[in-house]
Amino acid sequence: MVAKDEFRHCMSEFATGVTVVTTLDDAGQVHGMSANSFTSVCLEPPLVLICVGHSTNTFGFVEKNKRFGVNVLSAHQEDIGRYFARRPEDRHDDVDYEYTMSPGGVPMLEGTLVSFECHVVNSHVHGDHTVYVAEVKAVEQGKPNLPLLFFQSKWFANGAIW
Numbered sequence: 001m002v003a004k005d006e007f008r009h010c011m012s013e014f015a016t017g018v019t020v021v022t023t024l025d026d027a028g029q030v031h032g033m034s035a036n037s038f039t040s041v042c043l044e045p046p047l048v049l050i051c052v053g054h055s056t057n058t059f060g061f062v063e064k065n066k067r068f069g070v071n072v073l074s075a076h077q078e079d080i081g082r083y084f085a086r087r088p089e090d091r092h093d094d095v096d097y098e099y100t101m102s103p104g105g106v107p108m109l110e111g112t113l114v115s116f117e118c119h120v121v122n123s124h125v126h127g128d129h130t131v132y133v134a135e136v137k138a139v140e141q142g143k144p145n146l147p148l149l150f151f152q153s154k155w156f157a158n159g160a161i162w
């Protein structure tokens with residue numbers, strides 16, 4: 001059995017981009033959560049997946065709404081990535097972000113590399129997370145830019161990790 005901390009540490013060796021998963025909360029307000037468990041599943045139909053922890057607020061909102069946005073952050077959006085990684089009670093409106101609503105009613109952040117409107121088609125509970133498989137119904141492509149990266153629990157902007 002691999003211990004939780006060792007597993008977390010080993011997974012941090014896998015460099016990823018950073019997304020913000022956006023939903024609407026119970027009051028219809030925009031809610032976001034930084035996430036790097038995003039990946040494509042298949043091309044036809046266009047399916048993606050995210051893994052959402054059961055202790056997050058996002059879990060309840062995705063369970064209810066059955067749709068979410070995935071916003072791929074660009075290099076200049078580290079402040080947004082850090083902001084949405086905090087618990088909501090520790091977010092003090094100290095970061096500016098703009099969004100538009102997609103045709104299907106999902107918040108799409110401005111200034112991203114690309115944003116996806118996703119509709120849940122299946123979910124799988126595994127331990128303390130649920131894997132949501134979702135169909136991409138709309139995309140908004142941003143201006144070309146370098147990505148925000150996450151590696152060994154650190155943030156890297158401007159595409160350079162060395």
Ligand SMILES: Cc1cc2nc3c(=O)[nH]c(=O)nc-3n(C[C@H](O)[C@H](O)[C@H](O)COP(=O)(O)O)c2cc1C
Binds near residue numbers: 055056086
């Ligand atoms: C780089 C990074 C990636 C993360 N990826 C995920 C993820 O894929 N799934 C998840 O449930 N939490 C992930 N988290 C943790 C959430 O962002 C964090 O728990 C957040 O506070 C949840 O917000 P919420 O409770 O308002 O939904 C990640 C955190 C960081 C810093």
